[in-house]
Amino acid sequence: MANVTVIGAHWGDEGKGKIVDWLASRADAVVRFQGGHNAGHTLVVGDQVYKLSLLPSGIVTGTLSIIGNGVVLDPWALQSEVAKLESQGVTITPDNFALADNCALILPMHRDLDGLRETAAGSGKIGTTGRGIGPAYEDKVGRRAIRVCDLAHLDKMDPQLDRLCAHHDALLAGFDQPPVDRAKLLDELREIAPFVLQFAQPVWKRLKKVRKAGARILFEGAQGVLLDVDHGTYPFVTSSNTVSGTAASGSGLGPNSTGFVLGIVKAYTTRVGSGPFPTELGDTDGQRLGERGHEFGTVTGRQRRCGWFDAVLVRQSCAISGVTGIALTKVDVLDGFDSVKICTGYRLRGKIMDYFPAHSADQAAVEPIYEEMDGWSETTAGARSWADLPANAIKYIQRIQELIETPVALVSTSPEREDTILVRDPFID
Ligand code: GDP
Ligand code: IMO
Ligand code: MG
Secondary structure (H helix, E strand, O other): OOOOHHHHOOOOOOOHHHHHHHHHHHOOEEEEEOOOOOOOOEEEEEEEEEEOOOOOOOHHHHOOOEEOOOOEOOHHHHHHHHHHHHHHOOOOOOOOOEEOOOOEEEOOHHHHHHHHHHHHHHHOOOOOOOHHHHHHHHHHOOOOOEEEHHOOOOHHOOOHHHHEEEEEEHHHHOOOOOOOOOHHHHHHHHHHHHHHOOOEHHHHHHHHHHHOOOOOEEOOOOOOEEEHOOOOOOOOOOOOOOOOOHHOOOOOOOOHHEEEEEEEEEOEEEEEEOOOOEOOOOOOHHHHHHOOOEOOOOOOOEEEEEEEEEEEHHHHHHHOOOEEEEEEEHHHHHHOOOEEEEEEEEOOOEEEEOOOOOOOHHHOOOEEEEEEEEEEOOOOOOOOOOOOOHHHEEEEEEEEHHHHHHOEEEOOOOOOOOEEEEOOOOOOO
């Protein structure tokens, strides 16, 4: 298949960045199609660590990197990320980086509103990244957003600002906050506009050309299926569709462009932020997963909640997102456990369930049914071939494959780019 779409099959942080970086050298273009700088993708190449939130992970290998229309873009976050990567020796120019001119912007008022709402919600908070993602997507679908292309027309912004401020001023009044400072906002936009506009273009047209030339496109998802605004653990989700289908709408290519859908799946489960998590562990096993896996958020530094592998959730994610094959990451984190558990079903008020129900009260009430397997004392860390894996690790991977009804295409055994086992090349039929 010419193209590959990488998506997270859990609640994010599955290791998408590492896998996209590994695949990027085989691709001609890498495209982000949803989310914003709520994402945190970590790439480890030798002794260099790159942390990307907005830029596609292909930028580090110098592959043409594109931000599609489905992304919400904070121009100031983009500027500081570009500066940070340049300080690490990465070159970013309009030759290797393009930005959709129809991307909706995240403005300072969105970030502020995100924070005000979370504080007001108290213990009922979503646990957002505080980046203004939800409010920015609301303005986009509410037809009030300021978009990248508007930065070239800041002198004619009055009608748009009237619309935007009428909405936000009312919301701010509800929080006892002063109205939007329009003059300040316009000044800030004027200052950042030349930086953003140097990269802006009709990305759909660029991608059409790339595709016509027979190039390989790698789509890089952010977050994960369980954070999808339709299919995830609503309302404890992000505000975009994170499923593979969004690669088409969020980049301006048709649905036949997504190619091989590679679901990234951790060998156990983590979640950051609030919301149901059936296999969450509050014991020493959970602590051990967090410590061995260094489970702290890339964006907010928050401790990630940890639990056993949940085959019900992953089977559901794979079905919903049309996953062709998975990349199983962080298998090395399970090294040294005497036994490992896999959730194979749920019990909900005495009834057995083979899927995760939609209602949040039911999601919170399901009890996992576990299957226990022998662990392995040998190390898998750094393994680069199937033959390097201990027999019990292979059994574990094969059992996961069976339960989720989806084959394993890649296995990752450390944060380092090359510590990856290729089972089936997603770029080849
Ligand atoms: P993403 O958001 O899906 O890109 O994932 P993050 O980068 O937020 O979190 C994954 C973390 O696990 C990062 O720190 C990676 O460097 C690390 N990582 C990725 N794959 C592996 C692996 O196979 N083993 C180990 N130990 N760490 C990994
Ligand atoms: P990557 O791409 C993990 C979570 C937040 C919160 C919910 C809503 O690194 O996998 P938002 O700020 O999007 O409105 O927050 O979504 N969340 C993520 N969790 N990884 C991410 O991205 C996330 N992006 C958002 O913690 O629960
Ligand atoms: Mg992350």
